[in-house]
Amino acid sequence: MNEASTETQSVVVERDIPHPPEKIWRALTQPHLIEEWLMKNDFKAAVDHRFSFRGDWGSVDCQVLSVEAHKTLAYTWAAFGLKSVVTWTLTPTSTGTRLRVEQSGFQLPQMRQAYQGAKAAWPGFVTKLEQVLARAA
């Protein structure tokens, strides 16, 4: 049984938002505001604070990793047996803010191992999977 490789998958979503970073920061860090666009939570903008997001389908366990007011915010995000890190970055622009969220470090290599195993038996199928993964990366 091999150790899982350190290869990770990440998701990045970026958007230009016509509001200043200070205001977006409030929406990202005040629990009653977070709840309005993300999920119910007991978030606090304090490093090491443990909190959770709660949805109808279950909850996400989190811990604050870093806080730099109006600039960056990072927390761990553990759900469905997958651990990842969510990092928010706010960059001021002439029209507002470029807001970026990156969710990285999925333990997808574990799943990839399964694909590696599958590769031997179902080459065509796995090739398709890998194409999809490559596009999604």
Place this chain on the structure above:
Amino acid sequence: MRHAHDMLFRTLADPTRRAIFERLCRQGEQTVGALTARSGVSQPAVSKHLGVLKQAGLVRDRHEGRQTHYSAQLHALSPLIDWTRQMAGFWQNRFDHLEDLLKRMDQ
């Protein structure tokens, strides 16, 4: 769909279980005995893992005489493939909600 994800992730998060599943992917159909021989864990433990894999739809069992043969069901992995894409969709959707909220905050 979320339930399916949850189950798949939990099922494959266990390294012994993942190893059993991988072996089935690589080597095709196997009996519990054959899987036990190279797994380094007891037969009851292997059977238990196979039960969990079966519940998640990752393996199928076939009875033949006194033996039960297990095979991998690769199509059960397909929800995982779309994981990153689905998370991207999730955040895009949340960004929409966030923008709605930011507009309301002006009022």
